[in-house]
Amino acid sequence: MKTAIVILNWNGKKLLEQFLPSIVNFSTNEVEIYVADNASTDESITFIKEFFPTVHIVRNSQNGGYAKGYNDALQHIKADVYCLANSDIEVTQNW
Numbered sequence: 001m002k003t004a005i006v007i008l009n010w011n012g013k014k015l016l017e018q019f020l021p022s023i024v025n026f027s028t029n030e031v032e033i034y035v036a037d038n039a040s041t042d043e044s045i046t047f048i049k050e051f052f053p054t055v056h057i058v059r060n061s062q063n064g065g066y067a068k069g070y071n072d073a074l075q076h077i078k079a080d081v082y083c084l085a086n087s088d089i090e091v092t093q094n095w
Contacts, residue, residue: 003031004079008069008086010038013047023085024052032056036073038063 005023009016016035027033034056035048048055058073070084 002079003081004034004077005031005083006034006036008036009044010063011040011042013042013044016044020052034058034077036069038069
């Protein structure tokens, strides 16, 4: 069964820095990780490409918000199971 973790992102580099390492480190080889980018203007994409080259990037041409952002990205991702995450949630716990 093919599983995809899909993270919706818009200008969330700071948040991706906080939680993307854990998602990558604790995901098995059977899971593909995607960042669905909603037309970010920060350095989110550069950060992912530099530090997490195994993470797939689906770039939406415009920020369509939460539902449209996922729907647009999911058209390009083939999986049996999707786990949807969002980079808009601030991580407050210090590890």
